[in-house]
Amino acid sequence: MKKILIVEDEPDILDIITLTLDMGDYELITASDGDHALELARREMPDLMLLDIMLLGEVDGLEVCRQLKGDEATEGIYIMIVTAKGMQRDLEAGFQAGCDRYIVKPFMVTRLLGEIEKVLG
Helix, strand or coil: EEEEEECCCCCCHHHHHHHHCCCEEEEEEEEEEEHHHHHHHHHHCCCCCEEECCECCCCCHHHHHHHHHHCCCCCCCEEEEEECCCCCHHHHHHHHHCEEEEEEEECCHHHHHHHHHHHHH
């Protein structure tokens, strides 16, 4: 069973994502802030992380991505940023931080599922 860490601080969006993925054969873990996301990622070693950029607390999604991709132990976690920040400079910042994929909200649930299935096979 593939493990997905969902990092999202908006309860409605978190519900949509978890309800959608709950139909699949995935183990879902959630966090709503950057510090907790880092802790869970290091402990659980998910196959995929769905990561929002704007999070509660002091550590944003870009910093989470930078730290995980900069650490040999966690650099292999596939990070898909899922955010409302859709300007070109935002996408560039996401890829510079090390993300593997960038999806802008609002998104079609079927598109998100398709992207996840591509990654997790």
